[in-house]
Amino acid sequence: EDQVTQSPEALRLQEGESSSLNCSYTVSGLRGLFWYRQDPGKGPEFLFTLYSAGEEKEKERLKATLTKKESFLHITAPKPEDSATYLCAGDSGGSNYKLTFGKGTLLTVNP
Amino acid sequence: KAGVTQTPRYLIKTRGQQVTLSCSPISGHRSVSWYQQTPGQGLQFLFEYFSETQRNKGNFPGRFSGRQFSNSRSEMNVSTLELGDSALYLCASSIGEFTEAFFGQGTRLTVV
Numbered sequence: 001e002d003q004v005t006q007s008p009e010a011l012r013l014q015e016g017e018s019s020s021l022n023c024s025y026t027v028s029g030l031r032g033l034f035w036y037r038q039d040p041g042k043g044p045e046f047l048f049t050l051y052s053a054g055e056e057k058e059k060e061r062l063k064a065t066l067t068k069k070e071s072f073l074h075i076t077a078p079k080p081e082d083s084a085t086y087l088c089a090g091d092s093g094g095s096n097y098k099l100t101f102g103k104g105t106l107l108t109v110n111p
Numbered sequence: 112k113a114g115v116t117q118t119p120r121y122l123i124k125t126r127g128q129q130v131t132l133s134c135s136p137i138s139g140h141r142s143v144s145w146y147q148q149t150p151g152q153g154l155q156f157l158f159e160y161f162s163e164t165q166r167n168k169g170n171f172p173g174r175f176s177g178r179q180f181s182n183s184r185s186e187m188n189v190s191t192l193e194l195g196d197s198a199l200y201l202c203a204s205s206i207g208e209f210t211e212a213f214f215g216q217g218t219r220l221t222v223v
Contacts, residue, residue: 034211043115043201043214044154087154098144098167099203099212101154 002027004090006102013109016077021105024070027090033071034099035064036087044087047073078109113137115204115215123221129190132218136183136204143185144212145177148199157200160185161207192222 004025013019025033032051036044048057050066057064061082063074073086085106089099116135124130136143145157156169160179177187183204189196199219203212 036214041219043117043216046211046213049211089154097142097159097161098156098169099146099154100156101146103153 002090002092002100004088004100004102006086006088006105008105009103010106011108013075013078013107015079015109015111018074018076018078020075021073021086021107022070023073023088023102025088025090025100025102026069027092027100029092030090032091033066034089034091035071035073036089038085038087038104047086075107078107080109080111083107083109115202115213117200117202117215117218119218120216121219121221123223124192126192126194126222128192129188130192130220131186131188132200132202132220134185134187134202134204134215136185136202137213140204140206140213141183142205142207142212143179143183144203144205145185145187146201146203147171148201148217149197154201157187189220194222196220197222 007022032049035047038044048064053068055066061076065072085104087104089101118133142161144159146154148154158168159166163179174190179185199217201217203214205212
């Protein structure tokens with residue numbers, strides 16, 4: 001059974017304190033690993049797609065990386081507006097298309 | 112470019128009733144997926160449609176059903192509502208396989 005596990009469940013940082021979120025996955029026939037950001041009461045907002053081990057993508061203070069078993073979302077010098085739940089999901093693709101989501105990491109950045 | 116639109120945003124229903132939720136995908140997107148989000152289970156896959164065909168279905172009872180129209184708009188229906196069906200229902204659209212899915216704001220369903 002496909003499974004995506006995120007850690008930690010919650011993370012509290014001071015503004016400017018860099019850290020990383022982890023996403024480990026066992027998704028058969030993984031075609032892509034996705035990162036989303038979700039604010040309370042809203043739908044997930046797309047951040048990154050990673051397709052192969054060794055791939056990296058950056059956007060402002062965020063950088064996502066992928067290995068054969070896990071993905072990391074690195075947050076450099078975070079600001080309070082980065083506070084949100086960060087979700088990762090594996091795409092099994094093909095005729096069994098669906099996204100399998102982890103339960104997310106709730107990030108709080110204090111000023 | 113308009114995003115994914117879900118209607119209604121909020122809904123309150125009584126146990127035993129049925130409900131229909133609507134999703135209009137981004138123009139040009141042919142794949143529409145539905146997810147249920149609850150605090151305990153997170154986001155769980157319901158089903159996915161591509162060009163009016165259901166390609167995959169998650170582990171939900173038959174009370175949950177959906178369809179997609181020729182213009183890619185999609186609806187999901189839940190019959191005989193139970194208290195446990197209270198959740199945020201999210202729709203996502205994508206161009207096709209292996210591409211990023213963009214989510215709507217969701218429909219918050221409360222069953223009383």
